[in-house]
Amino acid sequence: YTVENELVVSAAASLTNAFKELGKKFESEKGVKVVFNFAASNNLLQQIEKGAPADVFASADEATVKKGVDSKALLGESVKIFVSNSLVMVVPTDSQLGLTSTQQLTGDTVKKIGIGSDNVPAGRYATESLTTDKLIDILKPKFIYADSVRQVLDYVQKAEVDAGFVYASDALVAKDKVKVVATLGNHTPILYPIAIVTDSQQKDLAEAFINLVRSEEGLKILTTFGFSKPDTK
Amino acid sequence: MFSAWSEIDWLPLWLTLKVASIATLIAFMIGIALGYLLARTQFWGKEVLDAFLTLPMVLPPTVLGFYLLTIFGKKGWLGGFLLEHFNYTLIFNWHGAVIASAVVSYPLVFKSARAAFEGVDANFENVAKTLGQNRIAVFLRVTFPLAWRGILAGTMLAFARAMGEFGATLMVAGNIPERTQTLSLAVYDAVQAGNDSLANVLVLITSIVCITVLVIASRLLKSNHW
Amino acid sequence: MFSAWSEIDWLPLWLTLKVASIATLIAFMIGIALGYLLARTQFWGKEVLDAFLTLPMVLPPTVLGFYLLTIFGKKGWLGGFLLEHFNYTLIFNWHGAVIASAVVSYPLVFKSARAAFEGVDANFENVAKTLGQNRIAVFLRVTFPLAWRGILAGTMLAFARAMGEFGATLMVAGNIPERTQTLSLAVYDAVQAGNDSLANVLVLITSIVCITVLVIASRLLKSNHW
Amino acid sequence: MAINVNIRKHLIEKHRRFELNVQFQASTNFLVLFGPSGAGKSLTLQSIAGLITPEQGTITINNTILFDSQTHINIPVHCRNIGYLPQNYALFPHLTVMDNIGFGLKKFWQWSLNKAEQQRVQDIMHLFEISNLANSFPRSLSGGQQQRVALARALVCKPNLLLLDEPFAALNPLLRTKMRNELLQIQKLFNTPVVIITHDQADVDAFGETVVIIDDGKAQQIYNHKNRIRETPDLSITNLMLSNHEALNEA
Amino acid sequence: MAINVNIRKHLIEKHRRFELNVQFQASTNFLVLFGPSGAGKSLTLQSIAGLITPEQGTITINNTILFDSQTHINIPVHCRNIGYLPQNYALFPHLTVMDNIGFGLKKFWQWSLNKAEQQRVQDIMHLFEISNLANSFPRSLSGGQQQRVALARALVCKPNLLLLDEPFAALNPLLRTKMRNELLQIQKLFNTPVVIITHDQADVDAFGETVVIIDDGKAQQIYNHKNRIRETPDLSITNLMLSNHEALNEA
Numbered sequence A: 001y002t003v004e005n006e007l008v009v010s011a012a013a014s015l016t017n018a019f020k021e022l023g024k025k026f027e028s029e030k031g032v033k034v035v036f037n038f039a040a041s042n043n044l045l046q047q048i049e050k051g052a053p054a055d056v057f058a059s060a061d062e063a064t065v066k067k068g069v070d071s072k073a074l075l076g077e078s079v080k081i082f083v084s085n086s087l088v089m090v091v092p093t094d095s096q097l098g099l100t101s102t103q104q105l106t107g108d109t110v111k112k113i114g115i116g117s118d119n120v121p122a123g124r125y126a127t128e129s130l131t132t133d134k135l136i137d138i139l140k141p142k143f144i145y146a147d148s149v150r151q152v153l154d155y156v157q158k159a160e161v162d163a164g165f166v167y168a169s170d171a172l173v174a175k176d177k178v179k180v181v182a183t184l185g186n187h188t189p190i191l192y193p194i195a196i197v198t199d200s201q202q203k204d205l206a207e208a209f210i211n212l213v214r215s216e217e218g219l220k221i222l223t224t225f226g227f228s229k230p231d232t233k
Numbered sequence B, C: 001m002f003s004a005w006s007e008i009d010w011l012p013l014w015l016t017l018k019v020a021s022i023a024t025l026i027a028f029m030i031g032i033a034l035g036y037l038l039a040r041t042q043f044w045g046k047e048v049l050d051a052f053l054t055l056p057m058v059l060p061p062t063v064l065g066f067y068l069l070t071i072f073g074k075k076g077w078l079g080g081f082l083l084e085h086f087n088y089t090l091i092f093n094w095h096g097a098v099i100a101s102a103v104v105s106y107p108l109v110f111k112s113a114r115a116a117f118e119g120v121d122a123n124f125e126n127v128a129k130t131l132g133q134n135r136i137a138v139f140l141r142v143t144f145p146l147a148w149r150g151i152l153a154g155t156m157l158a159f160a161r162a163m164g165e166f167g168a169t170l171m172v173a174g175n176i177p178e179r180t181q182t183l184s185l186a187v188y189d190a191v192q193a194g195n196d197s198l199a200n201v202l203v204l205i206t207s208i209v210c211i212t213v214l215v216i217a218s219r220l221l222k223s224n225h226w
Numbered sequence D, E: 001m002a003i004n005v006n007i008r009k010h011l012i013e014k015h016r017r018f019e020l021n022v023q024f025q026a027s028t029n030f031l032v033l034f035g036p037s038g039a040g041k042s043l044t045l046q047s048i049a050g051l052i053t054p055e056q057g058t059i060t061i062n063n064t065i066l067f068d069s070q071t072h073i074n075i076p077v078h079c080r081n082i083g084y085l086p087q088n089y090a091l092f093p094h095l096t097v098m099d100n101i102g103f104g105l106k107k108f109w110q111w112s113l114n115k116a117e118q119q120r121v122q123d124i125m126h127l128f129e130i131s132n133l134a135n136s137f138p139r140s141l142s143g144g145q146q147q148r149v150a151l152a153r154a155l156v157c158k159p160n161l162l163l164l165d166e167p168f169a170a171l172n173p174l175l176r177t178k179m180r181n182e183l184l185q186i187q188k189l190f191n192t193p194v195v196i197i198t199h200d201q202a203d204v205d206a207f208g209e210t211v212v213i214i215d216d217g218k219a220q221q222i223y224n225h226k227n228r229i230r231e232t233p234d235l236s237i238t239n240l241m242l243s244n245h246e247a248l249n250e251a
């Protein structure tokens, strides 16, 4: 069950704005309609594993794609890293605490910190970074776990938390409400993989789309939305 | 906020109305059938079955969607069967949204209908029988109209719930603009994209549409004269 | 699947029961008050108000949570007031989960109660008045018991909904293990983490608990004798 | 008409128990059930209508077996073609007077009644002086109006048998006399046998071709042919009721 | 008792319209309302009880103004202390017979009745021969049993005024006579004035100290003092009713 001349792309919600642009470009170039399905990466994989008719899967983290490859839902040889992201610390624009680094979060003035839960890639990266910096044990009692990066942003915007960890691309979306005060290091590179779905009937088209995403032009669009070029090793 | 109006795509609205109406219709029929069954029969474990049938209320919609996917997906037993024999799937199309919404909202009709049916005085049904009406006629002409107030309340809740359904729909039908993106998914999308003003406008539209439909329904369908 | 039992933390269960019970109680009171008001008074725009009051059903819970945060948050008008004058906040603690669940589920009681109150024959209330009973007594001793069937059905739906509430709770109370993580949040987490066996066990527990509570409630609270 | 009733039934509600054990037969057109409050008259009528299923016994009307516990015959209520006026009227609250009366004439797939049927409804409303109420709902009717609507509803279908539970109780004497005569007319016209419950001596006088006294769930039968009834002194039946149960049961 | 009723009220249902315009007064202990079906008797009783609010007029009982449209007095129903037996009984379906009867004695914050009140309920049940029904629910009662429970419920509170809408209609003659005597006894004992609607000549004979005939929403008053009524021939009132409306209104 696949409609001819239609490409179904399941993409992580954080890619929504950028991929809509890319889709328009692909449609005008190939004359093929791109149908997007945006949701959290793991939900998308669950759909694909249960037989949802997607052609391309663009995930926000490598673990999800690896799971898909292991379960043979995704074509292992098609997996490509197409973009990278960075993890930043944001505070409300009107924050009076003068925070400029993760170290300062240990201070008494900081009561609550928004962070993604273990299900959220951003949360895992943040935990990893803070663990390496040996801050995690001190900060843990202050954590408010959220189930998406969006939620962390909301908490920061509404000043419910004093600081939060989100992707640079997300911070950009809300740039008038939150301010980026630090970029976190010491974590596995945040790489976005893209892959072809095993059951896809239009693997050629899928590949063409992936190529567009990875092209110079594609990358240019992605960078305007806060993503960066992956250092392909 | 007003600049957001221009961004609005009206397709999700029609889709939502279509999906919610059909889902409500299905929920209505299933809910009434089950409600009548449980109101008028006695069997062991009836209350357990009743509670079991309300479970779609208690599961987080995303989780419910996950299970629906397991059943209706290509690899699910029902989904596989449908695909093989009829080359039909409801994953990633609006039929899926209808199923998800109907499953989530039928308990509302069912519970209200059961209570309403149980509240119907048996005298009226008895007299109808002596007037030569068979079981179906008694149901359609007496039991159902007398239970209507409660059923209608449940159905209106079901419609609201179906319009707002989001978690299960997202899983089963996907969040595909112009195909399965209902208003609530569009709201989700707008929120995800950080477009708060669009989200506000969409919520406003959803609310207005829902209120309008409910008010019209209550005008048209309510029997105030008795 | 059984290996998953050992992973289970029973805290979310108690938390869920606590939150759902209190939320249901609040929903019960608000729903009955509003249902009675709309059933027994006539005013312009009544049906619009009725539809408006069911809006929590129609908004995706996450979106609802977003608005609740706007109201009850530190910067929200109510939240700010509470924080300033009573040094109290319900964001990120289980009170928030209660509020979120209550808001999501009161329309279920409200709609059912309104229909049930409207179905009460005024003759009974009239006779009660002639027997010297004032408005409150008539309500407590006649109207309410006669509407009980419908109200109970709505309340049971509300309890199920409160137990399953997730989206709004997630936003308002946060997903804080051992503090605000209810069963549905735990289920959601397990599903998101792809831990299907844990998810299945948690769903099973949720279902059993919900069924048990509903069956016991219907045994204890249902008046079958008339 | 030949009616033969022989039924047993226990009704239990908490610690209270009522035993219905009624036997009687008649071959007259009118049969009057008479007896004190709570004797089992209404239950007997409901059994004949099929609304209550006896535990044991038989009910036959004109050689048609409606119920037989031994051969497991139990004709469904809606196939018995019996007109029934319940003691509490049970008018359909969601239907107008006209629709209430026409209820039994309409099949559920019909949109409306045909001309002839409509006329029949009009005629009976006229006869019962309720034409002006045609579009009213039951809740706005007076007691007597409700009773007449319920009576009309039972009569209009031309049933094979009429079961009337205190059909004139809510009417004033004048109207009662009129309705009594109407009923006699209708009975003569369609030759429909009538079983009637009443507390009114005048009804016994008018309809009492056969009188069955029911007391404490048991039937005691008296034939009272019409030509003879005029001779019996007023309140004869009532006086009979004065004798206690034992006396009745022995007789 | 001195009762003074002077009320006007329009009831409109779709195209049907009923005009109640009733005036009467009496100073006797019993007042009988008599008249054809749909005349407005029940509506008059409901107005006195306060369940219907007239558009215009006054209602006074023993110099207490219950209602006055000019001075905007309208004593709430629950403060009137009036015992009311509705025509359809309206027994509370969720309460047992005992709880129905004790309903007016119990305050809503009380858990149960005190000893004396319980005794009172027992006594009236005994008097009305419904003691064995104490724990039954209304739906399992016969018509006559329901009527007696409703009557007991209205009487047990020792109201200042009793309004009875055809209180004996569902009873057999024997019981009717007994209940009639009980009512006379109770009236004498507590000196409670009684307004009673009836279609039964015997009730008129027994209670008709003052008879008010209501027809087509209008009242026509006849004083019929007790000592005189024995002399009036049977059905005198009914005969009166035979005269048409115009004659009545002119008279």
Ligand SMILES: Nc1ncnc2c1ncn2[C@@H]1O[C@H](COP(=O)(O)OP(=O)(O)OP(=O)(O)O)[C@@H](O)[C@H]1O
Pocket: D011, D012, D013, D016, D017, D018, D035, D036, D037, D038, D039, D040, D041, D042, D043, D044, D087, E139, E140, E141, E142, E143, E144, E145, E170, E172
């Ligand atoms: N469901 C029931 N359970 C137990 N007892 C019942 C039930 N229904 C009726 N009864 C009892 O059966 C007896 C006969 O009732 P029935 O209605 O036949 O009386 P009736 O002869 O019609 O009296 P009335 O003249 O007062 O209407 C009554 O004592 C009544 O209380």
Ligand SMILES: Nc1ncnc2c1ncn2[C@@H]1O[C@H](COP(=O)(O)OP(=O)(O)OP(=O)(O)O)[C@@H](O)[C@H]1O
Pocket: D139, D140, D141, D142, D143, D144, D145, D170, D172, E011, E012, E013, E016, E017, E018, E035, E036, E037, E038, E039, E040, E041, E042, E043, E044, E087
């Ligand atoms: N809500 C209403 N709207 C319109 N008409 C009404 C309404 N309630 C009662 N009526 C009409 O008012 C008239 C008087 O009613 P009421 O019940 O007082 O009659 P009644 O004298 O008690 O008659 P009965 O002896 O038959 O009980 C009737 O014709 C009735 O149909």
Ligand code: MOO
Pocket: A012, A013, A014, A015, A039, A040, A041, A042, A059, A060, A061, A120, A121, A122, A148, A149
């Ligand atoms: O949309 Mo994501 O996969 O939760 O960043």
Ligand SMILES: [Mg+2]
Pocket: D041, D042, D043, D087, D165, E142, E143, E144
């Ligand atoms: Mg009876």
Ligand SMILES: [Mg+2]
Pocket: D142, D143, D144, E041, E042, E043, E087, E165
């Ligand atoms: Mg009346």
